[in-house]
Amino acid sequence: MNLTITLATTRRILAQLRHDHRTIAMMVVVPALLMILLRYVFDRPGAFDGIGPMLLGLFPFVIMFIVTSVGTLRERTGGTLERLMTLPIGKLDLLMGYALAFGLVALVQVGVVLTISLTWLDLDLTGPVWALVVVALLDALLGMALGLFASAFARTEFQAVQFMPAFVLPQALLCGLIVPRERMASWLELTSDVLPLSYAVDAMKEVAAEPDVGGTLVRDMMIIAACALLALVLGAATLPRRTA
Numbered sequence: 163m164n165l166t167i168t169l170a171t172t173r174r175i176l177a178q179l180r181h182d183h184r185t186i187a188m189m190v191v192v193p194a195l196l197m198i199l200l201r202y203v204f205d206r207p208g209a210f211d212g213i214g215p216m217l218l219g220l221f222p223f224v225i226m227f228i229v230t231s232v233g234t235l236r237e238r239t240g241g242t243l244e245r246l247m248t249l250p251i252g253k254l255d256l257l258m259g260y261a262l263a264f265g266l267v268a269l270v271q272v273g274v275v276l277t278i279s280l281t282w283l284d285l286d287l288t289g290p291v292w293a294l295v296v297v298a299l300l301d302a303l304l305g306m307a308l309g310l311f312a313s314a315f316a317r318t319e320f321q322a323v324q325f326m327p328a329f330v331l332p333q334a335l336l337c338g339l340i341v342p343r344e345r346m347a348s349w350l351e352l353t354s355d356v357l358p359l360s361y362a363v364d365a366m367k368e369v370a371a372e373p374d375v376g377g378t379l380v381r382d383m384m385i386i387a388a389c390a391l392l393a394l395v396l397g398a399a400t401l402p403r404r405t406a
Contacts, residue, residue, distance in 0.1 A: 167255040169259070172263045172266075175264070185233070188225060189229055189270075189271050190271050190274055193225055194275050196217075198278065198283065200214070201214070201283040210285065212370075214285045215285070215294065216338075216363050218294065219301045219359075219362040219363055220362075222268060222275070222298055222301050222302035223359060224305060224334075227306070227308055227326070228326065230260075230310050231312045231313045231316070231323075232309075232313075232323065236319065257397065264306045276294065288372060289370060290369070290375065297362065301362045304389060304390040308329055312328075361385045361386055
Protein backbone atom coordinates (compact mmCIF):
# COMPACT_ATOMS: atom_id res chain seq x y z
CA MET A 163 0.00 0.00 0.00
CA ASN A 164 1.31 3.44 -1.00
CA LEU A 165 0.22 6.14 1.45
CA THR A 166 0.95 8.94 -1.03
CA ILE A 167 -1.33 7.44 -3.68
CA THR A 168 -4.03 6.70 -1.12
CA LEU A 169 -4.04 10.30 0.16
CA ALA A 170 -4.01 11.62 -3.41
CA THR A 171 -7.13 9.58 -4.14
CA THR A 172 -8.74 10.89 -0.98
CA ARG A 173 -7.96 14.50 -1.91
CA ARG A 174 -9.36 14.00 -5.43
CA ILE A 175 -12.66 12.64 -4.16
CA LEU A 176 -12.99 15.33 -1.49
CA ALA A 177 -12.28 18.01 -4.11
CA GLN A 178 -15.05 16.62 -6.28
CA LEU A 179 -17.47 16.53 -3.37
CA ARG A 180 -16.60 20.10 -2.38
CA HIS A 181 -17.94 21.36 -5.70
CA ASP A 182 -21.02 19.11 -5.61
CA HIS A 183 -23.31 21.06 -3.32
CA ARG A 184 -26.30 18.79 -3.86
CA THR A 185 -24.35 15.74 -2.74
CA ILE A 186 -23.08 17.58 0.34
CA ALA A 187 -26.65 18.55 1.19
CA MET A 188 -27.74 14.96 0.69
CA MET A 189 -25.08 13.65 3.07
CA VAL A 190 -25.10 16.31 5.78
CA VAL A 191 -28.28 18.38 5.66
CA VAL A 192 -30.89 15.74 4.80
CA PRO A 193 -30.21 13.42 7.79
CA ALA A 194 -30.38 16.40 10.15
CA LEU A 195 -33.68 17.56 8.64
CA LEU A 196 -35.12 14.06 8.92
CA MET A 197 -34.21 13.88 12.59
CA ILE A 198 -35.85 17.26 13.20
CA LEU A 199 -38.97 16.13 11.36
CA LEU A 200 -39.20 12.88 13.30
CA ARG A 201 -38.68 14.70 16.60
CA TYR A 202 -41.94 16.53 16.02
CA VAL A 203 -43.69 13.49 14.54
CA PHE A 204 -42.99 11.66 17.83
CA ASP A 205 -44.02 14.70 19.83
CA ARG A 206 -44.49 12.86 23.12
CA PRO A 207 -42.19 12.65 26.16
CA GLY A 208 -39.92 9.64 25.78
CA ALA A 209 -41.17 8.63 22.33
CA PHE A 210 -38.33 10.28 20.45
CA ASP A 211 -35.82 9.02 23.02
CA GLY A 212 -36.82 5.46 22.13
CA ILE A 213 -36.67 5.71 18.35
CA GLY A 214 -34.07 8.48 17.92
CA PRO A 215 -30.89 6.50 18.65
CA MET A 216 -31.91 3.72 16.25
CA LEU A 217 -32.57 6.25 13.50
CA LEU A 218 -29.14 7.76 14.17
CA GLY A 219 -27.79 4.40 13.05
CA LEU A 220 -30.13 3.97 10.09
CA PHE A 221 -29.91 7.37 8.41
CA PRO A 222 -26.09 7.46 7.94
CA PHE A 223 -26.21 3.90 6.61
CA VAL A 224 -28.87 4.68 3.99
CA ILE A 225 -27.50 8.06 2.90
CA MET A 226 -23.93 6.82 2.53
CA PHE A 227 -25.12 3.78 0.56
CA ILE A 228 -26.93 5.97 -1.97
CA VAL A 229 -24.17 8.55 -2.34
CA THR A 230 -21.34 6.01 -2.60
CA SER A 231 -23.10 3.68 -5.03
CA VAL A 232 -24.05 6.53 -7.36
CA GLY A 233 -20.71 8.35 -7.04
CA THR A 234 -18.64 5.24 -7.67
CA LEU A 235 -20.80 4.23 -10.63
CA ARG A 236 -20.30 7.70 -12.09
CA GLU A 237 -16.54 7.13 -12.02
CA ARG A 238 -16.94 3.67 -13.54
CA THR A 239 -19.13 4.81 -16.43
CA GLY A 240 -16.99 7.91 -16.98
CA GLY A 241 -13.91 5.72 -17.36
CA THR A 242 -12.08 7.29 -14.43
CA LEU A 243 -11.50 3.99 -12.65
CA GLU A 244 -10.31 2.26 -15.83
CA ARG A 245 -7.80 5.03 -16.49
CA LEU A 246 -6.58 4.90 -12.91
CA MET A 247 -6.08 1.14 -13.09
CA THR A 248 -3.69 1.60 -16.03
CA LEU A 249 -1.36 3.51 -13.68
CA PRO A 250 1.02 1.92 -11.14
CA ILE A 251 -1.64 2.03 -8.45
CA GLY A 252 -2.91 -0.87 -6.37
CA LYS A 253 -6.53 -1.74 -5.72
CA LEU A 254 -5.93 -1.29 -2.01
CA ASP A 255 -4.69 2.26 -2.60
CA LEU A 256 -7.89 3.14 -4.46
CA LEU A 257 -10.03 1.33 -1.94
CA MET A 258 -8.51 3.10 1.06
CA GLY A 259 -8.67 6.42 -0.75
CA TYR A 260 -12.42 6.04 -1.20
CA ALA A 261 -12.84 4.80 2.37
CA LEU A 262 -10.90 7.72 3.87
CA ALA A 263 -12.73 10.33 1.79
CA PHE A 264 -16.23 9.06 2.49
CA GLY A 265 -15.24 8.24 6.06
CA LEU A 266 -14.33 11.89 6.67
CA VAL A 267 -17.63 12.99 5.15
CA ALA A 268 -19.43 10.43 7.31
CA LEU A 269 -17.73 11.85 10.39
CA VAL A 270 -19.02 15.33 9.54
CA GLN A 271 -22.47 13.92 8.85
CA VAL A 272 -22.61 12.07 12.15
CA GLY A 273 -21.25 15.06 14.05
CA VAL A 274 -23.90 17.43 12.67
CA VAL A 275 -26.79 15.05 13.27
CA LEU A 276 -25.66 14.14 16.78
CA THR A 277 -25.08 17.76 17.77
CA ILE A 278 -28.58 18.75 16.66
CA SER A 279 -30.15 15.67 18.26
CA LEU A 280 -28.44 16.05 21.64
CA THR A 281 -28.92 19.81 21.92
CA TRP A 282 -31.86 21.25 20.00
CA LEU A 283 -33.91 18.05 19.89
CA ASP A 284 -33.03 17.18 23.50
CA LEU A 285 -32.38 13.49 22.87
CA ASP A 286 -31.96 11.73 26.22
CA LEU A 287 -28.99 9.38 26.08
CA THR A 288 -28.05 7.03 28.91
CA GLY A 289 -24.78 5.72 27.51
CA PRO A 290 -21.59 7.64 26.64
CA VAL A 291 -21.75 10.02 23.70
CA TRP A 292 -18.46 8.73 22.27
CA ALA A 293 -19.96 5.24 21.92
CA LEU A 294 -22.90 6.67 19.99
CA VAL A 295 -20.48 8.51 17.70
CA VAL A 296 -18.45 5.34 17.07
CA VAL A 297 -21.52 3.23 16.28
CA ALA A 298 -23.03 5.88 14.00
CA LEU A 299 -19.70 6.25 12.18
CA LEU A 300 -19.41 2.48 11.76
CA ASP A 301 -22.94 2.42 10.34
CA ALA A 302 -22.03 5.13 7.84
CA LEU A 303 -18.88 3.24 6.81
CA LEU A 304 -20.93 0.08 6.42
CA GLY A 305 -23.34 1.90 4.10
CA MET A 306 -20.38 3.29 2.17
CA ALA A 307 -18.79 -0.15 1.78
CA LEU A 308 -22.03 -1.76 0.62
CA GLY A 309 -22.60 1.11 -1.80
CA LEU A 310 -19.14 0.59 -3.27
CA PHE A 311 -19.89 -3.10 -3.71
CA ALA A 312 -23.40 -2.57 -5.13
CA SER A 313 -22.15 -0.13 -7.77
CA ALA A 314 -20.45 -3.03 -9.56
CA PHE A 315 -23.81 -4.47 -10.57
CA ALA A 316 -25.40 -1.32 -11.99
CA ARG A 317 -25.07 0.20 -15.47
CA THR A 318 -26.71 3.56 -14.77
CA GLU A 319 -27.19 5.81 -11.76
CA PHE A 320 -30.89 4.98 -11.78
CA GLN A 321 -30.06 1.28 -11.50
CA ALA A 322 -27.72 2.04 -8.59
CA VAL A 323 -30.59 3.68 -6.71
CA GLN A 324 -32.80 0.70 -7.56
CA PHE A 325 -30.47 -1.54 -5.58
CA MET A 326 -31.78 0.02 -2.39
CA PRO A 327 -34.66 -2.51 -2.19
CA ALA A 328 -32.14 -5.36 -2.42
CA PHE A 329 -29.41 -4.08 -0.10
CA VAL A 330 -31.15 -1.70 2.29
CA LEU A 331 -34.89 -2.26 2.64
CA PRO A 332 -34.77 -5.92 3.77
CA GLN A 333 -32.26 -4.96 6.47
CA ALA A 334 -34.38 -1.97 7.54
CA LEU A 335 -37.46 -4.20 7.88
CA LEU A 336 -35.69 -6.98 9.78
CA CYS A 337 -33.26 -5.01 11.95
CA GLY A 338 -35.72 -4.58 14.82
CA LEU A 339 -36.58 -0.97 14.09
CA ILE A 340 -40.28 -1.69 13.44
CA VAL A 341 -40.81 -4.95 15.34
CA PRO A 342 -38.38 -6.40 17.91
CA ARG A 343 -36.47 -9.25 16.30
CA GLU A 344 -37.39 -11.71 19.03
CA ARG A 345 -41.07 -11.23 18.16
CA MET A 346 -40.60 -12.14 14.49
CA ALA A 347 -41.20 -15.54 12.97
CA SER A 348 -38.26 -17.82 13.72
CA TRP A 349 -37.02 -17.90 10.13
CA LEU A 350 -37.13 -14.10 9.92
CA GLU A 351 -35.24 -13.81 13.19
CA LEU A 352 -32.57 -16.17 11.87
CA THR A 353 -32.34 -14.12 8.70
CA SER A 354 -31.93 -10.92 10.71
CA ASP A 355 -29.05 -12.52 12.60
CA VAL A 356 -26.90 -12.45 9.45
CA LEU A 357 -27.77 -8.88 8.43
CA PRO A 358 -25.28 -6.25 9.64
CA LEU A 359 -27.87 -3.52 10.16
CA SER A 360 -29.46 -5.66 12.89
CA TYR A 361 -26.31 -5.29 14.96
CA ALA A 362 -26.18 -1.56 14.24
CA VAL A 363 -29.68 -1.11 15.67
CA ASP A 364 -28.87 -3.38 18.63
CA ALA A 365 -25.75 -1.33 19.35
CA MET A 366 -27.73 1.90 19.29
CA LYS A 367 -30.26 0.40 21.70
CA GLU A 368 -27.42 -0.56 24.03
CA VAL A 369 -25.95 2.95 23.97
CA ALA A 370 -29.36 4.50 24.59
CA ALA A 371 -30.23 2.25 27.53
CA GLU A 372 -26.98 1.26 29.27
CA PRO A 373 -24.69 3.75 31.05
CA ASP A 374 -21.56 1.65 30.51
CA VAL A 375 -19.97 -0.01 27.51
CA GLY A 376 -20.57 -3.73 27.92
CA GLY A 377 -19.45 -6.84 26.11
CA THR A 378 -22.59 -6.96 23.96
CA LEU A 379 -21.98 -3.47 22.61
CA VAL A 380 -18.33 -4.23 21.86
CA ARG A 381 -19.38 -7.43 20.07
CA ASP A 382 -21.92 -5.55 17.96
CA MET A 383 -19.31 -2.92 17.05
CA MET A 384 -16.86 -5.60 15.98
CA ILE A 385 -19.49 -7.32 13.83
CA ILE A 386 -20.38 -4.05 12.10
CA ALA A 387 -16.71 -3.29 11.47
CA ALA A 388 -16.08 -6.82 10.14
CA CYS A 389 -19.06 -6.59 7.77
CA ALA A 390 -17.86 -3.21 6.51
CA LEU A 391 -14.38 -4.63 5.92
CA LEU A 392 -15.80 -7.63 4.07
CA ALA A 393 -17.92 -5.37 1.86
CA LEU A 394 -14.86 -3.22 1.13
CA VAL A 395 -12.85 -6.29 0.11
CA LEU A 396 -15.66 -7.43 -2.18
CA GLY A 397 -15.91 -3.91 -3.58
CA ALA A 398 -12.16 -3.82 -4.21
CA ALA A 399 -12.46 -6.96 -6.29
CA THR A 400 -14.75 -5.08 -8.70
CA LEU A 401 -12.55 -2.00 -9.19
CA PRO A 402 -10.81 -3.21 -12.39
CA ARG A 403 -14.15 -4.19 -13.90
CA ARG A 404 -14.52 -2.71 -17.37
CA THR A 405 -17.64 -0.84 -18.32
CA ALA A 406 -19.49 -2.23 -21.32
